[in-house]
Amino acid sequence: MALRPRSNPFAIFTALLLVLFLTTLAFHLMVPQRVPGAPGAADLHAATDLLLKVLGGFILLVLLYTVFARIVRRDSSPSTGIVKDNVFLDVVARLRDKEHELERLRSAAEERAREIESYNENILRSVSSGVITFNREGVVTTFNDAAGRILRLNREDVIGKTCAEVFGVNSTVAGLLNRSLSTGEAITREEFELHLPHGERIWIGVSTTLLKDREGGLIGTTFVCTDLTEIKALQEQVEMRERMTVLGQMSAGIAHEFRNLMGTILGAAKLVARQTPPDSPVHESIQTVTHVISDMDHLITQFLNFARKTDPDLKLVDMGPWLQRVVEQVLEQVPPPHPHVEVTCFPDVPRIRIDEVLMRQALGNLVQNAVEAMSDGGRLTVSAGLRPPLGRRREVEVRVSDTGAGIPQDRLGKIFLPFFTTKPKGTGLGLALVHKIVLLHNGRIDVESQERKGTTFRILLPIA
Ligand SMILES: Nc1ncnc2c1ncn2[C@@H]1O[C@H](COP(=O)(O)OP(=O)(O)OP(=O)(O)O)[C@@H](O)[C@H]1O
Numbered sequence: 001m002a003l004r005p006r007s008n009p010f011a012i013f014t015a016l017l018l019v020l021f022l023t024t025l026a027f028h029l030m031v032p033q034r035v036p037g038a039p040g041a042a043d044l045h046a047a048t049d050l051l052l053k054v055l056g057g058f059i060l061l062v063l064l065y066t067v068f069a070r071i072v073r074r075d076s077s078p079s080t081g082i083v084k085d086n087v088f089l090d091v092v093a094r095l096r097d098k099e100h101e102l103e104r105l106r107s108a109a110e111e112r113a114r115e116i117e118s119y120n121e122n123i124l125r126s127v128s129s130g131v132i133t134f135n136r137e138g139v140v141t142t143f144n145d146a147a148g149r150i151l152r153l154n155r156e157d158v159i160g161k162t163c164a165e166v167f168g169v170n171s172t173v174a175g176l177l178n179r180s181l182s183t184g185e186a187i188t189r190e191e192f193e194l195h196l197p198h199g200e201r202i203w204i205g206v207s208t209t210l211l212k213d214r215e216g217g218l219i220g221t222t223f224v225c226t227d228l229t230e231i232k233a234l235q236e237q238v239e240m241r242e243r244m245t246v247l248g249q250m251s252a253g254i255a256h257e258f259r260n261l262m263g264t265i266l267g268a269a270k271l272v273a274r275q276t277p278p279d280s281p282v283h284e285s286i287q288t289v290t291h292v293i294s295d296m297d298h299l300i301t302q303f304l305n306f307a308r309k310t311d312p313d314l315k316l317v318d319m320g321p322w323l324q325r326v327v328e329q330v331l332e333q334v335p336p337p338h339p340h341v342e343v344t345c346f347p348d349v350p351r352i353r354i355d356e357v358l359m360r361q362a363l364g365n366l367v368q369n370a371v372e373a374m375s376d377g378g379r380l381t382v383s384a385g386l387r388p389p390l391g392r393r394r395e396v397e398v399r400v401s402d403t404g405a406g407i408p409q410d411r412l413g414k415i416f417l418p419f420f421t422t423k424p425k426g427t428g429l430g431l432a433l434v435h436k437i438v439l440l441h442n443g444r445i446d447v448e449s450q451e452r453k454g455t456t457f458r459i460l461l462p463i464a
């Protein structure tokens with residue numbers, strides 16, 4: 001360790017005192033002693049004597065102070081004192097340097113942490129999948145924007161709450177979280193229907209991964225979820241279309257057979273009528289048989305029309321005026337009282353390709369049903385608007401809403417089936433035909449209904 005020379009003002013002062021003392025002593029020895037009665041040099045001798053005593057006293061005081069200071073500092077080795085002081089100063093200086101270095105490193109680490117945090121936040125914000133993290137206690141610690149969109153929840157309402165509080169103790173999400181936390185295993189992909197707190201039902205796909213610390217200890221779970229509602233709806237439509245095709249082909253065959261058999265029955269009944277005297281009561285029964293058979297024939301004809309393979313003749317149509325025209329035409333054929341009618345087409349709706357005749361039939365059936373559901377009047381709203389894109393698919397949404405009787409939940413799944421009707425004179429083919437026509441346009445249809453409040457049918461047609 002290099003020793004730095006030290007200029008100690010105290011040592012200089014002591015040395016000066018000593019020099020002064022020695023000079024005064026020499027001078028004092030040279031001055032003759034005082035002879036009683038003789039004047040002159042004798043006074044100088046007395047003066048140097050006094051100065052010597054004063055300087056001697058000072059020097060003594062300085063020595064005493066030095067000894068005392070050493071004792072106080074417990075320094076028994078005066079020869080290494082300077083070295084120790086220098087070492088001490090050096091250590092202090094190095095510590096100060098280290099402190100500055102540490103401060104610099106700390107702010108650099110903080111800056112880096114902030115960068116990583118905002119980087120992570122940007123990633124979470126830009127992914128289209130919902131990302132939710134739970135800690136070991138099942139409390140939500142991260143909830144990105146996409147999760148909020150998919151689950152229709154606000155981040156602020158969810159962060160800090162437990163999974164059970166947000167989704168319910170017996171919810172599928174809580175079950176998945178318990179499973180992944182208790183088994184310590186990641187779940188690759190689960191698809192399930194989720195009942196949201198405000199009553200909505202959505203389909204989501206969830207994968208979970210485990211969050212671990214450096215030592216491998218489990219600290220939580222990450223859920224990555226995607227909204228499958230629209231995809232499921234499309235899948236259902238495709239499955240339904242396939243089922244309907246098979247059902248249509250089968251039933252058309254059976255209907256033809258029935259028609260042939262009914263022709264035989266009708267022929268036989270006419271033969272019996274001819275061979276029976278005109279005043280016989282048998283004629284009445286034969287008439288009943290003839291009426292029933294012609295009703296059945298009408299039904300079968302309608303069904304065969306429904307089941308017949310149809311190729312739509314697609315043309316570009318301007319939705320606004322077309323909707324207005326169709327609703328007016330349908331209402332002209334409906335006996336009063338008419339409901340209050342509102343037809344709207346949003347200006348952003350582009351022209352779309354439809355078969356005008358088929359689509360008029362579909363919309364007509366929906367309007368007819370709506371009017372029939374509002375026997376005491378009510379409000380009928382028909383509208384066309386642009387839907388938010390579904391992947392690359394762009395769609396126009398046509399809505400037909402009424403404020404009528406509504407459809408009970410347990411009946412909703414059956415209304416599109418052929419022959420399902422709750423009306424005494426209904427065929428139950430109206431909605432089945434609507435469904436078929438929508439599928440022919442490569443579209444989708446769904447329904448929302450609340451008893452005694454009303455029903456909304458939604459047709460989604462692709463924009464070519
Ligand atoms: N807007 C609506 N409000 C309430 N119930 C409806 C509505 N639309 C349809 N339904 C129900 O769905 C059933 C099936 O309707 P669909 O149009 O297929 O046959 P229908 O109307 O009964 O008979 P058809 O159309 O041959 O006259 C109806 O009987 C009715 O119970």
Ligand SMILES: [Mg+2]
Pocket residue numbers: 365368369426430431
């Ligand atoms: Mg109908």
